[in-house]
Amino acid sequence: MRAIVAPDRESGAEGLALTDRPHPHAAENDVVVRVRAAGFTPGELDWPGTWTDRAGRDRTPSVPGHELAGVVTDLGYGTTGLTVGQRVFGLADWTRDGTLAEYVAVEARNLAPLPADLDYPVAAALPIxxxxxxxxxxxxxxxxxxxxxxxxxxxxxxxxxxxxxxxxxxxxxxxxxxxxxxxxxxxxxxxxxxxxxxxxxxxxxxxxxxxxxxxxxxxxxxxxxxxxxxxxxxxxxxxxxxxxxxxxxxFVVEPDRGRLSDLAARVRDGRLEVTVGEVLPLEEAAGAFLPGKRVPGKTIIRVTED
Ligand SMILES: NC(=O)c1ccc[n+]([C@@H]2O[C@H](COP(=O)([O-])OP(=O)(O)OC[C@H]3O[C@@H](n4cnc5c(N)ncnc54)[C@H](OP(=O)(O)O)[C@@H]3O)[C@@H](O)[C@H]2O)c1
Incomplete structure (x- = not known):
């Protein structure tokens, strides 16, 4: 699959490149999601979890991005609450490969069902x-x-x-x-x-x-x-x-499926306005981490189209 890869901490945003990566595996209680739209935080290349797993072991190279909206393609053993083919959105784990990739493995509890009338880019701008x-x-x-x-x-x-x-x-x-x-x-x-x-x-x-x-x-x-x-x-x-x-x-934000659904309901009925800024293809994601012209709103990467 195609993914944006950060080779090591020292290279910073200049080191990001669009590369081929192995398809992720759905571990216990995981889902694999085909990512339609993804969000990232420019400063995340400085976060410790970008470079280590939960046990603190080095996990370079790393795929950045922690927000996603997409479609479930695979369920891990024991995963409940979501089904293959379901539209979902939410947070990716901080210490695993992220969402600037065609597929991502995420703990199912981090995700909520995505209502049919919410666009993928809007949903990807909402979780964090x-x-x-x-x-x-x-x-x-x-x-x-x-x-x-x-x-x-x-x-x-x-x-x-x-x-x-x-x-x-x-x-x-x-x-x-x-x-x-x-x-x-x-x-x-x-x-x-x-x-x-x-x-x-x-x-x-x-x-x-x-x-x-x-x-x-x-x-x-x-x-x-x-x-x-x-x-x-x-x-x-x-x-x-x-x-x-x-x-x-x-505090550091925590995943919360129920609250994500509440927030989505507010966006749908107009109580909550989310400002999406530029929507860029995956090919332009690496450049979006670099300081440059400022477009108001959250930059979203449209990772896949189908
Ligand atoms: N702990 C957590 O769980 C968590 C979760 C989310 C975000 N964060 C962190 O929280 C921070 C804010 O995130 P965000 O997504 O809201 O960022 P953001 O979209 O850049 O919002 C920051 C706002 O503050 C304005 N601002 C910055 N410096 C200012 C100053 N000196 N005087 C007046 N206004 C100023 C910015 O204006 P300009 O755009 O014009 O500079 C912008 O409107 C980031 O550092 C992010 O990493 C932490």
């Missing part, structure tokens, strides 16, 4: 951003109706979905970002927008939950904005600071 936004707001942040949430990077992949989900849950939403993001963030449902390039973060006031996706000095300055008893949730890096009277939580 959607599950991360949900888990940050509700599982870790315990956001409740009537509370105030401040969401950094509110026009980005995770932030834009967090704004919509928080607003739907009846929270008061303050989004932050660059000046050019203001109208987009307000149109997604935020009641206020703070331009981090020209306004003082400290003027945002207090929030029950601050959700940081940026890290660095923004994260450090965010702890002071958390109201007593509130929470700072961060995903870019573990917290370097804590709220004086509150919790600080760093």
């Amino acid at each position: 951003s959607g599950l991360t936004a949900w888990q940050a707001l509700f599982d870790h942040g315990r956001l409740a109706t009537g509370q105030t949430v401040l969401i950094h990077g509110a026009a980005g992949g995770v932030g834009s979905l967090a704004v919509q989900l928080a607003r739907e849950a009846g929270a008061y939403v303050i989004g932050t970002g660059r000046a050019r993001d203001r109208s987009r963030v307000l149109s997604l449902g935020a009641q206020e927008f703070l331009d981090l390039e020209s306004e003082r973060l400290e003027d945002a006031g207090e929030a029950d939950l601050v959700f940081d996706v940026l890290g660095g000095s923004i994260l450090e300055r965010s702890a002071a904005l958390v109201r007593a008893g509130g929470t700072l949730v961060t995903i870019a890096q573990p917290p370097t600071v804590r709220p004086r009277d509150g919790r600080a939580v760093f």
Whole structure:
């Protein structure tokens, strides 16, 4: 099968190449999926799991990409809940070959059925951003109706979905970002927008939950904005600071079949808008990891057509 292969950590994005790879095997509780559309994270070549298996053993060369939408072609021994020929979407395992390949072996529990009226590229753009936004707001942040949430990077992949989900849950939403993001963030449902390039973060006031996706000095300055008893949730890096009277939580997104189905239902009925950016063929996937012109939205690779 054709796949994008990263030969070793040192070569970085420049080393990525479209190559032939063996067809994956469906291990116990796995499915093999013919990948129609895939998502990746440009920074994933720096993640430890890209280069090692669950036991920490070297697994180079590696196939990147952790989001997929496609069709099940094979079931491993003991796999339940999905069938051959079913449309699915979800997350690939962090420590196995990924989704920039014509076929991928994935634990079945990472995937949810894909409704017939959701396009493959939209479905491939949803798993990481959607599950991360949900888990940050509700599982870790315990956001409740009537509370105030401040969401950094509110026009980005995770932030834009967090704004919509928080607003739907009846929270008061303050989004932050660059000046050019203001109208987009307000149109997604935020009641206020703070331009981090020209306004003082400290003027945002207090929030029950601050959700940081940026890290660095923004994260450090965010702890002071958390109201007593509130929470700072961060995903870019573990917290370097804590709220004086509150919790600080760093987490890595986890697969969740039921939640994926809930998110898909929201996309179908228009409550949730996912912004797909460029949709590129597999031949152009390696180039998409390199810094270049910026197209808003999540870049999706259309891996196979049939
Ligand atoms: N721990 C986890 O499980 C997990 C899960 C998902 C994502 N992540 C991480 O979370 C981060 C965000 O992911 P994402 O997909 O949402 O990224 P993204 O789509 O690039 O969104 C980030 C947003 O923040 C804006 N931004 C960046 N720096 C800024 C600054 N200094 N001032 C104002 N705005 C700024 C960006 O604007 P520009 O595009 O204009 O720069 C963009 O709108 C990434 O580091 C990602 O790896 C972690």
